[in-house]
Amino acid sequence: MDEIILTCFHCGNKTSMKRVASHELTDHDEIFDYSFSSYRPAYVVSLYKRWNVYICPVCKEITVERVTSFSEEIGPEGEPIYNKKLIYPMNSNDTNYIPDTVNDAFVAALKVRHLDGAVCIMALRRTLEKMCKDKEAKGKDLFDKLKNCQRRN
Ligand SMILES: [Zn+2]
Structure with a gap:
């Protein structure tokens, strides 16, 4: 083979x-x-x-x-x-509806997911933060910003 x-x-x-x-x-x-x-x-x-x-x-x-x-x-x-x-x-995310900055952060997280769990989690958090920034979410921390995103959808 x-x-x-x-x-x-x-x-x-x-x-x-x-x-x-x-x-x-x-x-x-x-x-x-x-x-x-x-x-x-x-x-x-x-x-x-x-x-x-x-x-x-x-x-x-x-x-x-x-x-x-x-x-x-x-x-x-x-x-x-x-x-x-x-x-x-x-190992990649073929989409054209996710903003580049969010997608890049997500792909970076995928690359390390089987190598280092802690680094992957930090990269995923960064992905969520970039998503909130893109949606112009308001809030004092990530939790608040995610709730703010959800309320508007
Ligand atoms: Zn292998």
Whole structure:
């Protein structure tokens, strides 16, 4: 089975990990062009997905990678384009509705969550403080500010 170099977000080690499991499926969608025929699809598009499970030799925890490709997105030679993303453990926050300052603080907290619990808690507190600042919450301390945020929502 395959082996790749990955950063383990459980223990923080960058190491060679062995693929221990894999699952794949392909979804087909029929696209109709009713001006042409309502009985047969004009063409079929497909979405391919594969999940690879890797195990960290240091902490024996798993990392899951999702590989996707879409039949309408192909390379210059007609080859499929594979998009790879690590989906477990969560190591980033793909959102566009969380302000950058809050998101940066949260991502910093996620990075250390399996390494140092106390540092992670301080980073999470910083995240909440940045969130309160963004919402212009009033209060003498974090507890007050969070209550102030909640009242206005
Ligand atoms: Zn590990």
